[in-house]
Amino acid sequence: MYPEILISDEKLKQIANKVLDGNRISLDEGVYLYDNGDLSLLGFLANTIRERKNGNNTYFNRNLHIEPTNTCVYACKFCSYYKKKGEDGWEYSQDQIVEMVRNAGSDITEVHIVGGVHPKWDVHYYGEIFKQIKSARPDIHIKAFTAVEISYISKRAGMSVREGLQTLKEYGLDSIPGGGAEIFDEEIRKQICGQKDTAEQWLLVHQTAHELGIPSNATNIYGHIENNWHRVEHINRLRDLQDKTNGFNVFIPLKFKNKNNELSYLPEVSIIEDVKMYAMSRIYLDNFPHIKAYWPMIGRDIAQLLLSFGVDDFDGTINDSTKIYSRAGANEQSPAMTTDEMVELIKAAGRKPIERDSIYNVIKEY
Numbered sequence: 001m002y003p004e005i006l007i008s009d010e011k012l013k014q015i016a017n018k019v020l021d022g023n024r025i026s027l028d029e030g031v032y033l034y035d036n037g038d039l040s041l042l043g044f045l046a047n048t049i050r051e052r053k054n055g056n057n058t059y060f061n062r063n064l065h066i067e068p069t070n071t072c073v074y075a076c077k078f079c080s081y082y083k084k085k086g087e088d089g090w091e092y093s094q095d096q097i098v099e100m101v102r103n104a105g106s107d108i109t110e111v112h113i114v115g116g117v118h119p120k121w122d123v124h125y126y127g128e129i130f131k132q133i134k135s136a137r138p139d140i141h142i143k144a145f146t147a148v149e150i151s152y153i154s155k156r157a158g159m160s161v162r163e164g165l166q167t168l169k170e171y172g173l174d175s176i177p178g179g180g181a182e183i184f185d186e187e188i189r190k191q192i193c194g195q196k197d198t199a200e201q202w203l204l205v206h207q208t209a210h211e212l213g214i215p216s217n218a219t220n221i222y223g224h225i226e227n228n229w230h231r232v233e234h235i236n237r238l239r240d241l242q243d244k245t246n247g248f249n250v251f252i253p254l255k256f257k258n259k260n261n262e263l264s265y266l267p268e269v270s271i272i273e274d275v276k277m278y279a280m281s282r283i284y285l286d287n288f289p290h291i292k293a294y295w296p297m298i299g300r301d302i303a304q305l306l307l308s309f310g311v312d313d314f315d316g317t318i319n320d321s322t323k324i325y326s327r328a329g330a331n332e333q334s335p336a337m338t339t340d341e342m343v344e345l346i347k348a349a350g351r352k353p354i355e356r357d358s359i360y361n362v363i364k365e366y
């Protein structure tokens, strides 16, 4: 039994009750709820679903990020990461990357590899790295490449996306992260990252990965020139694909940050907008098991707050190994958290910290 919801707007009340009854809401209903629901209503609905799906649990893992290069054949307007003309960049060698994994310590369970789309590197170049990583640390989970990297490195090796993914899997790829989705709406996508793969191509890479038994994550980038309809339409396409494949583990809303990129003239959205985006994601994505707050991007305090607005995953300890958001002006300029800090942060929000592996098997309960 749920409390009578005191909402004067009849349509809003119907949608809220539909959510509470465990029924799926449509795209139009999602947009209506987003436009008209206040923070307390969205929070109540999102938290109810969060607790039904995941109880009081809040997941994290011990991970290392490696960004092999910031050289990129693309120049997405929202991106602060790729090497601009006249800037110093980096290109780690295969040996350097393997060395980073060796030096990371035996408690790290996952290596997360994403970076720029290098003009020359292909499936076999990265495959050699995977082979050596697995030989040094057979138990480590390799989560690597955004969909646009997979398309490019497959093409560069003369392969289809399916062949590229299958070959990467044979080399040691275990899962793929969710980056590169940005915003699926064709018009908005054209304006912020018109050169890169289309929405259809992103979805096809993930569908193919799922068909090959490679799980993945999904993201969006919100808070630039899109509106609520574009945000819900984006997660609607993800929900449709998840119905077909059930291969996504988690959805991660990513906030547009406005330092050092071509959209720097845009203001960043408020914390209220952040919280609403996370809550709507939890409400709408009824077939996604988890919603993650990527704390190096959103900041640890807001991530902690989001644990009451649908979020049940805190990403990992990271170990100061990512530059993607620090270059865009994130609060966390050197993101690193010890396991003790992570556990305390989660406990302070009244939640139960659970260390997980990359596919949400429980490693340790705190």
Ligand code: SF4
Residues within 6 Å of the ligand: 072, 073, 074, 075, 076, 079, 080, 081, 082, 115, 116, 117, 148, 193, 196
């Ligand atoms: S978002 Fe990715 S693909 Fe686009 S420019 Fe940045 S690194 Fe390159």
